[in-house]
Amino acid sequence: MGEAANISPREAEVLELVGDHLSNAEIGARLYISVRTVETHVSSLLRKLEVPDRRALARRASDRTRTDRRRPAPALPIRLTPFIGRAGERAALTAMLEEHRQVTALGPGGVGKTRLALAVASDAADAFTDGVWFVDLVPVTDPAMVATAVAEALGLGEQLGHDMAESVAAALADRHALLVLDNCEHVVDGAALFLEHLLAACPRIRVLVTSRSRLMVPFERVYPVPALSLPPAGDAGGDASGSGDGGSDAVRLFIDRATSMGRPLDPAQHGQVAEICERLDGMALAIELAAARYPTLGLDGITAALAHPLRMLTGGSRAQDRHRSVRAALDWSHDLLDPADRALLRQVSVFVTPFTAPAAAEVTGFDAASVADGLARLAEQSLLAVTFSPDGTRYRALETLRQYGADRLTEAGELHDTRARHLNWCLARSAELALPATDWRARFDRAADELRAALAWAEHRPEQRADAHRLARALAELAFTRHLIAESQQRYEQAAALADTPADTAAMLRHAAAVAACRLHGDDMHRLGRAAADAARRAGDTAAAARDLAAAASNAYRFSSKFVRDLPPQEADALIAQARELAGADPSARAALALAEAGRALTRAIATAHTAAADAPRETPPCDTPASPTPHAASGPTGPTAREAVASAERAVELARLDGDPLAQSAALDTLAGALSWAGDAFAAAATARRRVELLSSAPAGPSGLYVPAGPYAPYASGGPAATHELIEALGEATEAALGVGDLPGARHWARRLADHPQLAEVGHRATGRLLVAETLAGDAEQALTTGLRFRDAWQRAGRPARAVLGPPAAAMATIHGLREDPEARRDWNTLLTHVDPSPWNTLGYGAVFDAILMLHQGRPQAALERTAPEPAQVRQWTTWIWLHWYVALRAEASVLAGAPDAAARLAEARTAVAGNPVATALVARATALLDADTPQLLATAAAFDAAGCRYQSARTLVLAGGEHTARGARALTGLGLAPMAVR
Template structure:
């Protein structure tokens, strides 16, 4: 070979390892390159050096190995498993090494500092012609700098020289080298490492040091890179998930790809700590994901592996034992006491729970953070600290072993009480704070609830937590906490908590729970001597069974309801509130008996009189919620009597009454029901703008954010009847997603919304969408309200649009008097008006009679009157009158009927009507022949 032969840096590394008689696979593992790349470099070397085979190449390498200044292959540990992810971290750490001579990768035990450092060093090796050296400091037990230097010297292959210390030998060997020195696991010998590194960098200007440690070295020239847990982004791009899937697959039973979302949640519970994920994945074949999830409550027991060459990585507990042993006694005390916090906490909170001065605690927290035992974050309220879950569980064990658990837990409960009292009501400014401390409240409750000496504090905390959860719209847990507070209280306080729980159950459409809790409240009140309160609760249980029958799974037998009312009347005495509650229950019974009688009772006067008396008695109590409940029953009686406009006025009165009520569970329950009732009443009276206003308030109510099918149902009905196709399509997506997410409940009350959406898709000629919504309607189930009420109205609207007048005539053949039970409230006016129009368009001989009947029924309803007027004009072939009626529809907020009227007018007006229908997103109407 001549001196002109040029060998690349990578080829030099490969040549040196061939000289050590390593296989291509071993060379690839050592240099972090593929076997194919090694083969390519070997072939190039054989050609450049003009040697016949690999044996000759090895002999050449051993003979020509340069002394004292050669490029040396990286002396790095060979990883036994693949390196997963960390693309961003690798790039960031590599950039720091290029710019700074001393970088410390810092992070808690098991987070993956060493593996990240090795991956980065493999990429950076080409920039250090004189070598990359790896030094594991775990075996070093002495802080002395000379001991550290001696360990480095051994890694460099240096021996002792007479009259020279090992530190001097290292400095002399590296003085003129451009090399990278990796010092792994420095936390337990930080002082010695700091002194050694300072001397090394001063004496060896070409040397760069990468250290890994659980605590920074605290030297002025140090640049710290915080190694975070593995990324926990969506399952598709999560490094944590990729690591789990890879290590679990090594067991021979790869997890199904469909489990990635569940694995992502599991890895998040492990805080993305690489060691924890690897140890958990190793138990995948024996525990499965459900078993692993069950073990999260005791991670230290679950996250233990078999024997390992490195004991610190045998289990998470072993890794934490290593860190714990490095702490001073005061810092150990602080760590175990702050472990009661479930999430982040500030210095003030820690001082209260630890029972120490803020300054002392602040210094201790800083030291724990420096040891990577606490995560530090900056917030608007100041610096916050948090222990990763495995560290927190370890600290709790230490707390128990130290005999400090009860006292520390008690102080934590008192801190939670003070925090809860400060929050009282979750407004915009306090929402984030409640979310941050809610898990602490739950943990404090879990501990205190079973301890008799904590009963009073546990009751107070449960009540605060229930109120806050309700304000945060977490209604299910709120109900449970109210019941928990009741179980921890005396009977008088328990009755109050149970009433709140009953109202929360009502907000969730859980009528049977509402009934059970009202009965339990009555029992508690009776035991405490509050007979009037017991009477109110018993009467309320009966009244709610009448008012909210659609929320019940079990229909309350009439004899059971009567027995409740009788007992309530006997206990009420002269208490105004109790008498009002009894009157409301009696009104509900009278109305229900009239509605369910066979044949139905024709006289509504008794029901209205009972309801009016209930309103009067409730008004005397000064309780707006009691009055609202009575008005609800009165509106139902008025609607049944066919007095649509009186029912609408009563519903509006109810809304006005509740506008200023405080947002308690009972008031919120009343308001939600009142908004629905007001929407229905406005639709029945033809007040589409009013109906839309109430329906939007209902759709936007924060309590219904997670139940979009309930929130948007009446808004869908409004938009369908108005013909606002775009708005309806938008809200229907939310409805369907929420309905499916809730398990596709077969709730009859959802029928009008589903039928309305199906009708609009019919008018759009989107047959696939119509079929999808009709399938939903079948899932909800047919009912008389569908057959004769909303179903008849929406079917007739679609038939008339398609020009199927004969079919529409048949669909509305029953007279309003025959189906009055199903078409009152909302649908009576719509049904009568459309029935008249179908008769006219079909040329029915009784069209005139139907017009007269309809006009008598719908007077006062702007939309229904306009439909009847249009039918009359069509019968009289009065085109000019039709145009005036189109304007009336516009004024009433009914865009579809306005466009339809112009098409029916024919001539030039038909074109503008057709254009308006197209703008709405609807298919053309069937042609009309004058």
Template sequence: MVAGADISPREAEVLRLVGAHLSNAEIAARLVISVRTVESHVSSLLRKLGVPDRRALARRAPEPAGAAPSQPAAVLPAPLTSFVGRLRERAELAGMIKACRQVTAVGPGGVGKTRLALAVAAEAAGEYSDGAWFVDLVPVADPGMIATAVAGALGLGEQPGRDMTESVVAALADRHALLVLDNCEQVVNGVALFLERLLATCPRVTVLVTSRARLMVPFERVYEVPPLSLPVAGESDAVALFMERAAAVGRPLDPPPRDQIAAICERLDGMALAIELAAARYPMLGLDGITAALSHPLRMLTGGSRADQRHRSVRAALDWSHALLEPADRALLRRVSVFAAPFTAAAAAEVAGSEEGLVADGLARLAAQSLLVVTASPGGTEYRALETIRQYGMERLAEAGELVDARSRHLRWCLAEAAGLAVVRADWRARFDLVADDLRAALAWAADRPEQRTDACDLARRLAELTFTRNLTGESQRRYEQAAALTTDPADGASKLRQAAAVAGCRTIGDDMYRLRRAAAEAARGSGDGAGAAADLATAAVIAFRFSTTFVRLPPREEVLALITEARELAGDDPAAQAAVALAEAAVLTDAFGAAQGPPGNAVPETIARAGHAVELARRTGDPLAESAALDALTGAQSWAGDTFAAAATARRRITLLSSSPPISPAGTHELIDALGMVTEACLGAGDVPGARRWARRLADHPSLAEVGHRATCRLLMVDALAGNVDEVLTGSVRFLDAWRRAGRPARSLLRPAVAAVAMVHGLRDEHDARREWQEVLDQLGTPTGHTYGYGAVFDAMLLLHRGQASEALERMTPEPGQVWKWVAWIWHHWYVALRTEAAVLAGSPDARDRLAEARTIVAGNPVATALVERAGALLVGDQEGLLATTDAFDAAGCRYQSARTMVLAGGDHAERGAAALADLGFAPIAPIAPFRHPR
């Protein structure tokens, strides 16, 4: 009993529980009596003990005998599921409530505001002597009932002469407590007024509010609750939540396919509710089913175990937020939902069909309701709706019958933006990236609507041009083809198909180049342009020859010859068509195509004559691209004639021609890329290794090859391998292999020399496992004749000679150069001859001297091959001075490996310096060879 008071046993029990900081409801449950009875007992105790409020009453409660001091109360809902992650957010919010007396955690519905607030309050409760108290305002629709809800949570009843706000303020006046007011968005104004009075009167009370909208009061400190973190360096709260909730419904993911889960979480914008609902569907749908269902997330993301109806589906959560909006803001939300990417107020005004000032105010209100995300950018303030909110807005747009109008305004806005992007500025790429998704979305909608076909065609063309400039060549090709399909003008369609073919050329997809040029011919024929059709057919035939290594299925020779015949019939006296036909005759009617496809074609002199004629006709047209293509045919003819230096000179001539005409178009870019590849090979074949490396570097860095790193680096790998640039080969091979795998491991023959070169370098480093891996890649690419007698023989011979296996190297190169030169081709002919000569000398071949004399004649003028042959001659006669003289030649030619090898071959002190040089380059020691013998 409390001294001096007439308190009944039941009142004593109530007093003891009040002292333990239990609410009226908890006391009623503990004593198995009604809440009204508890309230009656509390009122009686207040009167009998003469105390003003429940807090003072609790102080009069006796401590149990031997009991420890009571702990601060934490009257918080017990979570039914574990709290996952958010370590940074918990720390930030906890720090804010320590520093500020009123903090509002804001965010869209389902982001996880309540769970975060509860976790922070539970951790912080011990720091408040009077504990932490939770007030759920979901049921409260009347702002005047906020104090009543708070009083109910605190266990306060009405007191005579006081309204409920006064009762709450009096009860908390000297308390040190944390008050959590949850879900305040529907009564924001009432909460603001209540807290202004509470905080002014209760200096030791801290209030943590959760809401979809800010209170907009001066004493408020706002914490924006972000979505769950998405994967960065393998860590992700979103993935962890999905996995835990999926395991909770009986389907643990073991081993967890994190990449697939991460993709799902990213599509859900890291929204906690959406992720929980998706994970709950895992037993029924699996990850593939969830991914497919996310095309309609609002339909899929339903259910869940939450008692709160607002959180039983994402749609319900959005319905709750939508109902709180004014009609004008609802209209604005649904209209801006057509934007697929962040947008400005000016853009929103155009699409919404309203004044920018009014729209800016509306956007601010939507952002205040956590329905839009606001970010600052160099171009000004930008707004973005999370994907589920955007799709919800689109549904509302359709329901309102405004979808077509809003989409049409969005399409017109996109066309204007695309036109503006045609003016290249320093920030061009950033500006394109900001609107690219909107351009794509507008095009996807318009392409299926006949009345929008003209605008859709225009947007597809502009997007094709923009994505090409942005180096998104795969998309550029698709957009050109889409524009060709949308146009109603066959001539325009033919033009766009030619552009698509050129982009396919930049992507080194010969099959598409050939298909698209033939399609362009059909379109040109349909428009009555016979000359244009002739040029397209002839160009398709040329593609089958010029770019045969980029084909998956090369067309039959008979089919290609038929194209040339048809082109002749259609060309008439049109100069461009005649030039195209002449090029086809020069390129296709050659031993090159014949050797690959059937019986040999024309003799070499006639091939060179045809190519020269094609060059002359192309020059007359004034089209540098046509002339460059004809020069390419001449380069090929000269190489097949065995005139290595003429071929190199013609290849350089192409570069000069194209450099005077900047390649701003797909066709120009494709021609330059091909010319860079050809001049690299031409310089390499002629022994100009520094020049070859310079052109190969420019090719590897070309932005249009960003999607095809294996294609970009293949020639540079060849050059660096022959030069002995180990670090460059190892670095470049990583880019090559990664890009090749990402591209689906294409079996392109043009990649084979690069792979063989990398395999050789690993062999020269005694890295057997790595060499084996690259040999496996080479096997996947196939082993054509060129590997047997061309680059394959050259790289294999270099490795065998390094290992001291001269006889094996000579056997690898058994065929005479005159027998295999067309197989070896102009790039490798001099290298083959020179290395074969060295192998013959080191193997002690009886005809080494004859081979040496023949080799000097063949490679004359080639600095690298000449140095190799002269080194072999010095070895044959024991001329150490002549041998060492070749080191200067190799150094000047940019062949560091051969320079170091020469010193090793010289023996003695020279061998030690050579071995050290090889080690510095990154090569393994050369196998022991017989010491150098001075001539007698």
């Protein structure tokens, strides 16, 4: 390719990953760069390779790498020792995996399931174009966390409005990959539920499970993993090949591991090795442990040790016998330790993840120096694995050994005390994690499974209830900061159940409700808010109960789009009535009640507007008939309902200000902005939205960067989750309000800040959608294409939700592709638009605006005029907030360019309606100059558009000016990545 020299090495890496169909977030994670940097590289590649969209870029990447394309390297643990034998098992399991979508390698602990699964996965890697992924479930103690473990292995984050299982399924929906889930036996129920959802949603995914027990689901195919092959009966270890192993994988494994210790085996001893392997029933783990002792005990010593009485246990199934043989080998290895090392081995078994020597000293209570020495001895005897990392040496017991240690801990009567010390250690770690640090995320990820395991042990023990509550709360806060918001909600609810007092229960439920709001789960938010009110009543705190009830009502009004079940008006009225009975003279309760009443007033105002619109005549006068004078286009309904909503919201704002709670003020300002918009004062609504963001941005921050309330009302402000939710909503509102008044730089600023919010880093289709609309209206086609790719990718990862709020970005992208003369891409986006929003918001609101922009660009003013034929008053309920000024101005321009006889009248009405909006005013001024054939005035509007940040309209103005200006305007349009404009 001739353009290869112009592509940087980093761009080449990004191009290859685009060809592998990775999202921008996945590319960023793979290359350790930010999502914004990935967007920049994708945009550059689109320009350099002269392709219109990401699909074409992916095809170009495929062409570029067709001859030497490499599949992703299998994400499998590196084997430190060679895999011995099992050729038949590997072939059989591989064949099953080719035929069935989910195969379970079943067998007792120590039989070698994991090693076999890793070998098969490595063998099959070339068959899976999107890679092989390994997930170790040993640290997972809660069956509900299986999806989280898989997501962490894949490098995925949670998606708003979806749990982790849905997020993983969305990410793998079109992937051809193999997933290896190792050690499922202790989380069988959770693994079964997760796999049922995953396999239904991801038709090209195959899953290989290792477990000691079946998942017991219809789609499961089981491969019983046998013990390692032993020499044929009567064979003393020789075979025809002269290898001395009798064709036995067990003997070969023992010989390999024993000789790796530096002491070779004499071939004459192979028969004795075969006897040892037979006594160990061919169990891989037992053979490895026995071979590790060969340098110190020799074969005679090993044979003598296997005479331990526990080895003589009989009865039960063959699988149980094999399990007992492993137990015998472990008992033997354990009995060879001195008492101090035995105690250390059993007490460190409480760790579910790799641990350091200082951590072991804290949990065991032993001297630090003796612990360090003891861990080294256990590692030397292969009872602990050693890993080295920048933060120090870490140790880990294999799962079978860890479970063995736990059994010994119980037998010694030390389980409770050791677990309690482990719990205290976890509480100390959670306190440390609450402090800011540059490596916070890595530290949390290392500690998270330990915290979860400690909590799982403590929550059902009455004597540990208080500590369990503390840990659940700490884990909830940490998970929220780590953006694991589904787990955060779960932990807050868990902390509520463990609280000692109803007041503490209520506080935790409020936090849980705020997290549910961040997840877009309105029904959960409502349920938890009501539960908090019940708990506050039990605590005797009627003012707090009033606040909770009022908040439940106002949240139902403010966030209705987040609810699956709409809150019936009578239920909301009942909540407000109950809150009024309980509020008394408490300032914060009165402020919350005022907010709920303001939300009700605004809801009624909106309902009145919609009813009036539904009852209004739908006929419109023909274009050649002068239109009758209309009211101020932005004035809106001025009846008692609109005035009542504004007055009620202003009262709520004032009461919240007097109460001194920034979050209550933000909520009240939100309602006021909506009321002002419906009352027709778009500029006051925009100012109110900006005031709300500024209020939240200036609030005091805690260690995590989130607002932490102080003062007497701190328990009711919900802290970080509530503040995060308010800020996300405020940024979205500020973006839309700025678009409505023509503040394009402001809209892009707020939208970029929203799109970059850490809570939305992985699934910000709503956030990036607002940014996409701002970029499209500004005429920044190149950036809009990049943002559009990010939007669509996030929308697909979120499960392709159908929400009206996603309609404007879809319409914006359809318009961009129309302006670029890419009909195929435009059809795709119009299909997406129809899916997400078939409502009148699309037909009569933003859809009319975007269609008019494109029709005017194409030189079809008559079509644009027909698209905007309804009078503004008729469609006001669909254009309020963002689209009214755009609709009015574009309608006036279409009238002029189509030669409508009422064009002058429409211009006069539009001029009054959009006064104060720099972009809409420039549109009307340009249309007036065109009507008057005033070229100097026409050119003056180009500067006005540039000043307003609207590059497309500036270039369009030059083309409309004609003459020498046409070529300059055409070049400007080309520079924006748009097709030439038609002028008729």
